[in-house]
Amino acid sequence: MKILVVDDEEDVKSLFEQKFRREIRGGQFEFSFAFSGEEALAFMQNHPSEVVMILSDINMPGMSGIELLKRIRADHPAAPPQVMMITAYGDSANHDQAMQLGADDFLTKPVNFNELKEKLLSIL
């Protein structure tokens, strides 16, 4: 399963790679990383219909996670990827907006990786 993680913090990459070391080695997950919304859209363009799952931060400089979600839902109506939004602001306004725009799930930081792992495995 190909998963695209979108976050402006570059350390997220090594964190995910270490946290899911076994799953990556076992070939269950394949992670790609984008450090902005624009980068994420470019990646989707270059790898059409590959990404099954997108994990995106909401609060990013430039294109926000919400904006990214809108574009993904508009640009990729066929074979839509699952989108999970992640944010430090666990308020209901953010949550409601994300869900309304077609997010599949909503996580708050700090991310509980065990929970996330279970969720990803269940989708798999």
Next chain:
Amino acid sequence: MHFIVFFFLVQYAFSAMKATDRLARWDSFFKYARFYSFGLLAIYYIARQPDMYTWVWNLSLLALLWIFYKEDDFRDIRSTAQSILPFVGISMLSDTFELIFPKFHAKYDEIFGMTILFAWIFCFVIWFYARKQQKVLMQEREDRLREEKLAQEQKLSLEYLVAERTQELTQQKEELQKAIEELKATQNQLIQSEKMASLGELTAGIAHEIQNPLNFVNNFSEVSVELCQELEEEIDKVDISDEDKDYIKGIIGDLSQNQQKITHHGKRADSIVKGMLQHSRASSGEKEPVDVNALADEYMRLAYHGLRAKDKEFNAALTTDFDASIGTVNVLPQDLGRVFLNLFTNAFYAVAEKKRKLTEAGQLGDYKPEVKISTKKFDNKLYIRVSDNGIGMPDHVKAKIFQPFFTTKPTGQGTGLGLSMSYDIITNGHGGVLEVDTIEGEKTEFRLTIPIS
């Protein structure tokens, strides 16, 4: 003729004196003067009108005139009284001539008689004129008196008006002063709440900024612990000497322990950050009708048992004084619960500290820790008091207790956010007031006032 002049002169002097306040002193003088004139007249007729009698009259008139000139009281009538002088003078001249030159006198008898008559008429004309003038003066004086009286009345009414106004102004001044004092108090309150609000915002801002890096610290340390475990498993697969293996495992063990420490302290920091974030978080949930008495009771017990769990020795009397008429009140139950929890936790801490200090000093005596809660509904307001007979606070502590991060508890035992948050919840969340009263070493009382809408 002389009698008439004399009598009228006395009469005139009398009436002139009547207009002044000097009459009383001269009352008997006028009486005697009148009797004297009538007496002289009577003697004149009894004595069959002797010729030399005019001398008596003239001398009497002169005497009268002399009295008028001698006494200052008569100065007003002097000028008028002078008018008799020609009459007296001519009369005496005529008599002198009659005595010395009888022939000459007899020859000009008519002329003397005429002259005396004219002088006599002159007297009365002057008097008449003087009387008229006096009347005008009297009139004027009366007018003046009336005016004075009127002025007096006006003055009185003005004074009354002034007194009234003065009272009004004094009252207004007092009211204004009171208003100023109220304004000052409100201003202080506003400054205080503004300060607390900005501190709250600052706290929340800092928390947000710290949260992300802190998440990384926690996540990476956690994953490092896992990596260490993996590494330990992997080392068994490698073929090296047991001695080296143990040495490497020892290092891995230390690394793992360090990572666990990082995780532990990171989690501690995280809980502080979470506490800070609760400041800014728009209140969790809506206001709903809540039995405040039950809520307070619940959290009182919760705080008590929380402390008991840590310190089995701890004991305190819980006194409740609930106003049953309160019923349910619209509040934010979770937030208000947090306030109760904070207040009770602090109260129990204060009594526990006092007991500990007294025990250390060996002066426990009959100290009985007590924590009280009382509720009251009055005038659309809810009054809640949480008091304890614990260690109390000095003034410099009391001044800071609502500031975030201020704590008197030892490191690790308090974040210094409890009261700051409680203040926020009561003032901003419920539009109420949170105050504190304390006597160092004796007691502390927190007073909550919440308006019931």
